[in-house]
Amino acid sequence: MKQPECEDKALLVAWLYGECDQEERDLMEAHLAACEACAVEVEGLRGTRAALCEWAPPEPALGFRVVREEVNRPRWAWPRVPVWAQAAAAVLVLAAGAAIANLDVTLARRGVTIRTGWSQPAPPPAGTTPSGDVTRDELAALRQELLGRITAVSKPAGGSLMTAAVAPAPVAAGTDWTQGVSKLIDESERRQKSEFERQIAQRFVEFQRDVSAQQRMEFVRLQRGLVQFQGRTSVDIAQLRQVQGQVQTYLLRTAQVQEVK
Amino acid sequence: MTVERDRRRAGLFLEGGGLVQTNTDEELVARSVRGDAESFNQLITRWERPIYALAYRVIGHEEDARDVCQETFLRAFRGIGAFKGQAKFSSWLYRIALNLCRDWIRRARRTPVVQAPEGVDLGELLAERGPAESIEELVTRRNMSRLVAKAMMTLSEEQRTAIVLKEYQGLTFQEIADLVGSPLSTVKTRLYQGLSTLRRQLEEDGVRRGVNPPGKMP
Numbered sequence: 001m002k003q004p005e006c007e008d009k010a011l012l013v014a015w016l017y018g019e020c021d022q023e024e025r026d027l028m029e030a031h032l033a034a035c036e037a038c039a040v041e042v043e044g045l046r047g048t049r050a051a052l053c054e055w056a057p058p059e060p061a062l063g064f065r066v067v068r069e070e071v072n073r074p075r076w077a078w079p080r081v082p083v084w085a086q087a088a089a090a091v092l093v094l095a096a097g098a099a100i101a102n103l104d105v106t107l108a109r110r111g112v113t114i115r116t117g118w119s120q121p122a123p124p125p126a127g128t129t130p131s132g133d134v135t136r137d138e139l140a141a142l143r144q145e146l147l148g149r150i151t152a153v154s155k156p157a158g159g160s161l162m163t164a165a166v167a168p169a170p171v172a173a174g175t176d177w178t179q180g181v182s183k184l185i186d187e188s189e190r191r192q193k194s195e196f197e198r199q200i201a202q203r204f205v206e207f208q209r210d211v212s213a214q215q216r217m218e219f220v221r222l223q224r225g226l227v228q229f230q231g232r233t234s235v236d237i238a239q240l241r242q243v244q245g246q247v248q249t250y251l252l253r254t255a256q257v258q259e260v261k
Numbered sequence: 262m263t264v265e266r267d268r269r270r271a272g273l274f275l276e277g278g279g280l281v282q283t284n285t286d287e288e289l290v291a292r293s294v295r296g297d298a299e300s301f302n303q304l305i306t307r308w309e310r311p312i313y314a315l316a317y318r319v320i321g322h323e324e325d326a327r328d329v330c331q332e333t334f335l336r337a338f339r340g341i342g343a344f345k346g347q348a349k350f351s352s353w354l355y356r357i358a359l360n361l362c363r364d365w366i367r368r369a370r371r372t373p374v375v376q377a378p379e380g381v382d383l384g385e386l387l388a389e390r391g392p393a394e395s396i397e398e399l400v401t402r403r404n405m406s407r408l409v410a411k412a413m414m415t416l417s418e419e420q421r422t423a424i425v426l427k428e429y430q431g432l433t434f435q436e437i438a439d440l441v442g443s444p445l446s447t448v449k450t451r452l453y454q455g456l457s458t459l460r461r462q463l464e465e466d467g468v469r470r471g472v473n474p475p476g477k478m479p
Binding site: 059 | 309
């Protein structure tokens with residue numbers, strides 16, 4: 001005879017999976033002790049659960065990995081760079097551009113002239129100056145005037161405290177002074193240039209060294225992988241042979257059993 | 262199964278014979294939200310097998326299960342910023358995966374088919390064999406696995422999903438109800454009906470409790 005518990009399949013399932021409280025458990029167990037039909041059903045469902053354990057999914061190599069999706073960002077966006085860093089980067093780019101282009105800024109009468117290494121005009125013929133620039137005569141006059149003023153300033157009003165050897169002669173000393181400055185400037189430029197070339201060469205050597213080291217590492221990794229693969233293949237072949245032997249034995253046994261029958 | 266799932270979530274893994282504590286799901290999620298892709302990759306490593314197994318058992322197709330698994334993590338990565346932690350990370354992943362499985366089944370009204378090769382492939386047998394398992398036991402287990410897979414595919418999608426989440430993923434009835442958006446009683450009913458159908462199907466195929474399936478080795 002059917003009892004109310006026979007119809008309560010939610011309770012039966014909860015009991016089967018151990019997800020009911022003590023009161024429900026007691027009720028179900030008392031019912032199963034008294035109702036053979038439900039006891040048989042529970043036994044059958046337990047068997048089904050046991051069979052379910054045998055269903056194993058395949059185990060393919062997965063190894064998914066997420067790589068930052070930089071490509072999806074708009075090219076103009078600098079989402080995580082602060083403003084000061086953007087400004088610094090812009091200055092750096094300009095400075096690098098100026099250095100590469102051999103930028104030359106000169107002040108002439110007509111205004112500021114900006115020239116790059118690629119846009120420098122051919123040197124003018126001797127004795128001529130570009131139209132509008134300061135002429136040699138004007139420069140010479142300016143230099144003369146400056147030397148005169150320096151000489152005047154060097155002489156104290158109340159009498160000369162400088163010896164004749166120290167006091168520069170108006171023109172000759174002025175020529176030495178400008179030549180010395182020119183020499184110093186040339187020397188400074190030469191040193192800067194050689195230093196720059198040295199740094200470039202050093203960077204290049206470092207880059208080459210890094211690339212070689214990376215190539216060596218890749219090669220070693222590849223070799224290791226090959227060795228591991230070879231080792232695994234040998235083990236697999238050995239195991240495969242073992243299984244083949246077992247299968248042959250089994251087939252032989254089966255054939256013998258059939259012969260006996 | 263539940264113990265394994267809880268350990269996985271808490272970042273406890275067996276390594277060299279002992280349990281090793283790593284970062285919990287919550288910690289890794291927090292770092293992933295801050296843009297740490299490596300933390301998200303650790304979550305993938307932790308959950309890709311369960312998600313793949315879930316997809317395979319629901320749709321019954323190896324390659325498509327792999328695609329579903331990959332798409333699940335891709336969607337999770339894209340939406341990790343919107344994940345507020347109101348549910349467990351694993352539940353959130355299961356929901357994404359189940360939605361994708363549902364899409365897969367309904368897109369072309371495809372019937373899930375478990376790939377079950379009839380012949381015995383020695384290479385596959387070798388790979389599946391347990392440490393102390395004989396070849397006879399292995400063949401028997403494979404036959405049983407094939408019959409169970411076949412029987413599972415006769416169930417409705419809802420019944421199959423309930424059984425997969427309960428039996429293989431180890432979720433509680435309440436977790437399943439929350440995941441599929443159905444009342445608790447409905448989940449229990451689906452599970453009961455699914456198990457009963459499986460029982461009948463397996464008995465028709467000659468599988469009874471304590472009895473090996475047909476085609477077993479002596």
